[in-house]
Amino acid sequence: MDIKAVQTSYARWAPVYDKTFGVLTSFGRRQAVDYINSGSGSVLEVGVGTGLSLERYKSDLRVTGIDFSDQMLEKAQKKVRKQGLSHVVDLRQMDARDLDFPDASFDTIAAMHVLSVVPEPERVMSEIARVCKPGGKVVVTNHFVRTKGVLAALERISAPFANTIGWHSDFEIETILGEKVLSVEEQRQIPPLGMMTFLVLRKMTKS
């Protein structure tokens, strides 16, 4: 998607996201946050959206969220205020292609259902790798294109409509696996219907 389409598409999604796409993707978010809760320290959630995950983080983590869409971010800010989520230390409007954080800032980076949305996902992965501490983890949940079957055909057919629907249905996992400092530690299919992938990458301690 181009960045203008992200803006218009997610301004449209924001009022209805939690009750639509947000429901469909809830298993992946729960899985990712439960995994992150087994660690400690600082967390950056890239593309935090309406903040559906925020209440689930354990209270002694320090969670920062960024998103490009003001409308999605406003929803997240409202949740933080309403629920008094003091572990959420910062929510900022930012482009994931150009993260405004120093190198090695975070112990864990979460990217949930965002990598098939962002323009230039390779550049986003490079930024994620840069701001992750050596030995830190990158936790991803996303839909990746299937290689066979009816759903695979549907994913390819709907691909040209990415700017309208709000994500790339034909997104290939290889797109995000090119960072040399990040190695795959865990990868499995998760609900609904095994359509999503849960992925953990670890940043090398020395480059």
Ligand SMILES: C[S@@+](CC[C@H](N)C(=O)[O-])C[C@H]1O[C@@H](n2cnc3c(N)ncnc32)[C@H](O)[C@@H]1O
């Ligand atoms: C499908 S939503 C996922 C939101 C949330 N992670 C979740 O699981 O509910 C994708 C989000 O990515 C955000 N996004 C897209 N491109 C972005 C970019 N370049 N920088 C930051 N956020 C971006 C959108 O604004 C949107 O909130």
